Structures are given as C-alpha cells and as structure tokens.
Amino acid sequence: MAYLIALIPALGWGFMPIITGKIGGSSANQIFGIGAGASIIGILAFLVMHPHVSATAFIFSLVCGALWSTGQVGQFESFKRMGVSKTIPLSTVFQLVxxxxxxxxxLGQWSGSKALMIGFVALLIVVIGALLTSVSDEAEGSQKVTIGNFLFLLVTTIGYWVYSTFPNLPQVKHEDPVGVFLPxxxxxxxxAAIYSTFATKGASWKQAENYKNILGGLSWGIAAxxxxxAARQLGSNTAFIFTQLNVIIATFxxxxxxxxxxxxxxxxxTxxxxxxIVIGSICTIFA
Structure with a gap:
C-alpha cells in the first residue's frame, strides 16, 4: 500500500503540465489554477485531519509557498517557449542540482569524501541526461532550448530551491508536515493571485481558463x-525515487x-x- 501511495506524487506532478497544456491559457491563468486547486486540497486536508501549526510556522509556510509560485510561473512560461517535453527534464535537473x-x-548533507564523490558523479550523470533531452534539429519547429530560454528557466527555479529548503529551516523543521501544508x-x-493581477492588469480574472486550470491544481495538490x-512510510529517499517517475510521465x-x-x-x-536523469537521481540517495 505504501508503494501505491508513493506513485501518487509521480502521477499527479507528471500529469499536471499535461492537464494545463490541454486546457491552455496564459501563464497567469495556469499559475492561478495551480494555487486555487492546491488550496482546495489544503483546506480539505486541514478540515479532515485537524493538524496543529504554530503562528510562526504558518507565516514562514505562507511566504515559501508564494516564492514557489515564482518557480512555477517560470516553468509554465517555459512550456510555451520550449514545450513540456524539453522543459520538464531541464527543470528537474535544475531543482536536483x-x-x-x-x-x-x-545543511551538512553528503558529509565525507565518499558521499561527495558519489553525489557529484550522480549530478554529472543527471546534467548529461538533461543536455541530451535538449538536443533539437535546427530545421524542426520553433520550440528550442536557446540560451535565453535556458537562463530564464534557471533563474526562476530559485523559487523552487527556496521552497525545497524550507522544511529544513529551524522555524518549521519540527512542525507536523500536515500542519504546514495548508499555509x-x-x-x-x-x-499566483498577485502575479495574475499585475501581469494581466486584472484581465485574467474574467477568463475561463483561469478557473479551468484548477483541475491542474487539484492534481498538483493531491500529489504534494x-x-x-509516502515520505513518512518509506523514508524521504525512497519516496523521492518514486517522484522522479514524473519526469517520464510529463516528458512523454x-x-x-x-x-x-x-x-x-x-x-x-530524449x-x-x-x-x-532517473539513474542519476536514484544515485544521489546513496551519497
């Protein structure tokens, strides 16, 4: 049963870009849909499980969630620039590295020369994998991995880095993960609401795609x-391996x-x- 639960994040995060791609709309529409759908899951989880969360952890969680939206906006915009099948592998590598x-x-991870060697060799494998997925025929299509598109995705990924580092901050490290999920x-x-309002001067609130993309947010929220x-039952390392399947699902x-x-x-x-990318990701857990 634990392994079935561990597959849910891979499926949810893998299908999210496909759902939003099918629905369409602007990056503002898509990021609002993710925020709204994920918040619905957060509210339902809070009402059912009644977890405890301190005021300090609530505020920190709120801020980190807002910073995460920066990374997701960059990913949505990159879907339009490069396509999902090129963006997801690169985004996964940027996050992992x-x-x-x-x-x-x-954070004191990979302590010791052996762990460092294994870790950086694994990252090298992942980087090589990302470079392979970005190979394009010059004559084919307009969605290419240009230097500009590459750097745009890299810079916006900083929002993901902050969000991923967040659980290890002393203000929230010992909090119940279910408690900080809603904030x-x-x-x-x-x-998402701030970005949508300023990016479209309020026009996105009148667009149907703003609300249709909530389906993608529900997929993302259930996965999260x-x-x-999954991390509680299998350990974060094993659970992380399963999440890497989302790269396969989203790309293909x-x-x-x-x-x-x-x-x-x-x-x-590709x-x-x-x-x-999958092999390198798995290898990082042995570092």
Whole structure:
C-alpha cells in the first residue's frame, strides 16, 4: 500500500503540465489554477485531519509557498517557449542540482569524501541526461532550448530551491508536515493571485481558463499531500525515487498527448537523457 501511495506524487506532478497544456491559457491563468486547486486540497486536508501549526510556522509556510509560485510561473512560461517535453527534464535537473548544492553547503548533507564523490558523479550523470533531452534539429519547429530560454528557466527555479529548503529551516523543521501544508498552499495562491493581477492588469480574472486550470491544481495538490505520507512510510529517499517517475510521465505525455513533435534523432536523445536523469537521481540517495 505504501508503494501505491508513493506513485501518487509521480502521477499527479507528471500529469499536471499535461492537464494545463490541454486546457491552455496564459501563464497567469495556469499559475492561478495551480494555487486555487492546491488550496482546495489544503483546506480539505486541514478540515479532515485537524493538524496543529504554530503562528510562526504558518507565516514562514505562507511566504515559501508564494516564492514557489515564482518557480512555477517560470516553468509554465517555459512550456510555451520550449514545450513540456524539453522543459520538464531541464527543470528537474535544475531543482536536483540546486537543492543538492544547497544541502552540501548549508545543511551538512553528503558529509565525507565518499558521499561527495558519489553525489557529484550522480549530478554529472543527471546534467548529461538533461543536455541530451535538449538536443533539437535546427530545421524542426520553433520550440528550442536557446540560451535565453535556458537562463530564464534557471533563474526562476530559485523559487523552487527556496521552497525545497524550507522544511529544513529551524522555524518549521519540527512542525507536523500536515500542519504546514495548508499555509504552503495558501501561499502559492497568494503569489499566483498577485502575479495574475499585475501581469494581466486584472484581465485574467474574467477568463475561463483561469478557473479551468484548477483541475491542474487539484492534481498538483493531491500529489504534494500524498508525498507527505509516502515520505513518512518509506523514508524521504525512497519516496523521492518514486517522484522522479514524473519526469517520464510529463516528458512523454507532452509528446504523445500535447503532440510536441520529435524527430527520430531527437526521440533517441530524449529517451537516453530521461534514462540518465532517473539513474542519476536514484544515485544521489546513496551519497
């Protein structure tokens, strides 16, 4: 049963970009949908489980959720620039490498020369995998991994790094994960609402896509909530391995369901790159 629960985050996070891609709309529509849908899951979880959360942890969680929305806006915009099948592998690598470096420098992870060697070799494998997935035929389509698109996604990923580091902050480290889940989701909604209002000068509130994209938010919120229980039952390392399956689902879902074109050469590089990303991600847990 624990392993079935661990598959939920992979499915939810993997299908989220496909759902929002099918629905369409602007980045403002999509990020609002994620915030609203995730907040619905957070409210339901809070009402059913009645967890405790301190005022300090509530505020910290709210802020970190809002910062997460920065990373997600960057990802949605990158979907339009590069396509889901190119964005997700790169975004996963940026998150994994950034979080690992932060862990080593500030959180005391990968202590010892052996752990560092295994960890950085694993990250190298992941980076090579990402480079393979970004290979494009110059003559094919307009959704390419240009330097500008690459740097845009990298910079906006900082929001994800802050969100991922957040559980290890002393203000919330010993809090119940279920307790901080609701303020995290509300923070995402607040960040999304602010972005949507200023980016579209309020126009997005009148657009149907703003509310249709709540379906993607429900998928994301269920995945995030399920991950709490997967990590509790299997340990965070094992649960993390399962979440990496979302790269496979989102990448090939983008190709098959969103009809993102791949030439024969691009498909070979994509398959090889995804395999390396998953292998490298798994290897990091042994560091």
């Amino acid at each position: 950034g979080n690992s470096i932060i862990g080593v420098l500030f 995290e989701m509300l923070g995402i909604l607040v960040g 909530f399920a991950y709490i229980f 879902g983008g190709i098959l369901l969103l009809h993102e074109h791949k030439s024969a050469k691009e498909m070979k590089f 398959v090889g790159g995804i395999a390396l």
